[in-house]
Amino acid sequence: MTTYETIVIGAGMSGVTAARLLADAGRRVLVLEARDRIGGRMHTDRAAGFSVDLGASWIHGIDGSELWKLVQALDIPTREFTVGSFQAGGRAMSHFDGDGAPMAPAASAHWVADVATAEAALQRAIADSAPGESYLDVTERALDALEREQDALDPERIDEIREFFRHRVEEQCGAWIGDLDAHGLDEDAIDGDEVVFPRGYDEIPHRIADGLDVRLGQVVRRVIRSADGVRVETGADVFEAASAVVTVPLGVLKSDAIRFEPALPESAAGPIARLGMGVFNKIFLQFPARFWDESSYVLRALGEAGEHWHSWYDVSMISGLPTLLTFAAGPFGRHVQELDDAAVVADVVHALRRMYGAAVPDPSAHWITRWGQDPFSVGSYSHIATGSSHHDHDALADPIDGVLHFAGEATWGSEPATVGGAYASGVRAAERILGREVDLAAFADSVRASSTPV
Template sequence: MSDIDTVVVGAGVAGLTAARLLAAAGQRVVVLEARDRVGGRTHSQRSDGLVTDLGASWIHGIDDNPLFAAVRAFGMPTVELTVGSYQPDSRPIAYYDPEGVRLDQAQVDRFAADVHAFDERLATAVAASSHGTSYETVVETTLAELAWPADRRERVREFLRHRTEEQYGVWIGDLDAHGLDDDQVEGDEVVFPDGFDALAGRLAEGVDVRLEQVVTRLRWSTDGVVVRCGDRDLAAHRAIVTVPVGVLKAGALVIEPPLPDPLAGALDRLEMNHFEKVFLSFRERFWAPDVYAIRRQGPAAAWWHSWYDLTPLHGVPTLLTFAAGPCAQAIRGWTDEAITASVLAALREIHPHADITPAAVEVTRWRDDPFALGSYAYMTVGSTTEDHDVLATPVGGVLHLAGEATWTEDPATVTAALRSGHRAAENVLGRSVAIETLWAAVVDRSAAQASRVTRAAR
């Protein structure tokens, strides 16, 4: 009989949250992580005094958010940047029309009003849509009901396409009509000048985390679980698996017996997206002052349409843009130099007289990461919002799934990861656990305890 109560596969925010809460409850917990670091898809790169969040960047809405409560309790600095959910206005945004001319404020206000009015009608259409309808279908049906000129409809149409791509990294026709049901932001959005991965570092304190442990097989029965790492087996009474949907579907981690329905069906209907970041740092700022973002309209903006000003994080002029959906798929095999040239060509169209030679560029490759296979999950056409929670249904009393894709209310976020880890811990214990335990009891214990993060034997 194993002396391990719970083995957690994956040291991202979901796995570390679950492990930390279980350890605080007195359980013997082991976390197995394939990477050489904790954090999963929260990954911050540090170079020349700058911190770049290659993975998750934002908390999308801080009001009544346990993730923000954890961040504050751990003393992590934040910077307000409330444009991360692709709002049409919210904060100052420099818009450029299809000809590359900047819109004045009155034009921006009219466009934003169109988007807001359309969204109200769209919500009704989504609620009334039949199962298996795409987001594109309900958008087009709603647009057809409006007696607007063609160019006015087109500006809203492309905004909806870009919002779908930036929110879920997928073409609008490939997302279920209900795929953006959770697209609500309560309160400001914030980013992290010292790096979002500091959260994972704090969550890992005092927890037995073993790095460079690639789990290839998990066998479960009502008697417990056995996981295979390399040529070794580790037995435990139960397991929490927090690897991304893409890894679960790829078969690199084999679960025996396979996941039963309805979990298997829910997993089949979710997919990992194509979504990458491109960071460009400059010696001097050439874009308009006092704006949170730059947005381009029209056919020329099919790929590169939005740039976010990250200068407030470190004082270094920096723009962030996203390769999302079809763009990310098309450029997947491109070099960083080719991607940079494409982005700069788009920027030059709206800033023709500026020197926009970047001092540094960083491009992410999450789709090619074997332990992620994408940035986060989305709902394919025919899925339901409930599929997220269904995926977290305990199996045989011993196997639990957690992670951003398993939380219905706010999937594809670190908030969802944290909440899913909290739920998994409660399911294992069979009782409710105050989320404040995450930064209270275990923190007190770990203060007198050396870090227990270890690497694989060489």
């Protein structure tokens, strides 16, 4: 049996980053990946001759981003596509009212101003919230206050804003608004432009992993730790090392698919139990011709017209073909992933035809994700559920008995649910094992010199 210095479980962004940094430092490293591919929740479908990012798509804010520095060093092309934190406005949007009718510019501006007023009230409610309160609690308190004001918003507008806040939680966290802690969106800020990847986002983990000992199809069942190190058991093989880095998604940890012996201490088990794992699914529809305004990067329906399908993003710049991306998240996302493709496509098209009528043709192609049903992710990304806190993210990364480490987006409190957070957590895990800081510029040079662009 070959003994390694470190076994990394999971070949997503955090896993390959930690493994590559350790390997570059001269350590014997083995990466075990349950899937038949590298990348984890970074998954690009290139079968159609262009890239469709079924998992992560964006770098959310490039200012001060170490991930952005890596992308630049690797000369990976990007396109600016700044979405923001599910804003009411901010970029060119085509708004539709509750009946599906297009809103005039003045009506859209009024809507954006009303959301800004409600947002200010919501931030006050969050600041005054008690421990354990949900985002639903503070939202309702803020809207109740607006209804009592002298120049109160009318009830229909209050309901539209209520739906906007619910959709924001679904898109940002993949969760129902009542399951998110009142402070669950505190870190929801974008610094600088956002970018997408015409060649596909998973080029990054693939290039980092180039040259690593990565074993695909290795589903880890048990991790046994002792003072001497760790023993990792898969369905057919056993591996040993002085240390291990577990980078599987929070959903897998919550499912108890991996057995830890002895049981994880409360310092890790507590955060795993308290943090939430959301469901966020993508539906791409490609059309034979564009029927929407080319100047709008988002189509958004308010009120009843947008109860389920409410936002469509124009991602045509990736393939050069007319393509809209919409999302099904939270409880609705869990429902949608139980449907077959035909039913999902028909429902989305029905919603679009409520807005554009017969101008909407039948889609020529589609892509639909079902991350909540994926046994190797069991969800899309983490969030601060009621009863948890930002501290739980970082507490989960605390080393256990000096031999077991956790990494991944769920372990990075200042930027959870992002590729940037996953990257940073992989760096942190490697630094803790090495006992020193690493040079990320040298790391980028190493990856660039040894990897081939997609």
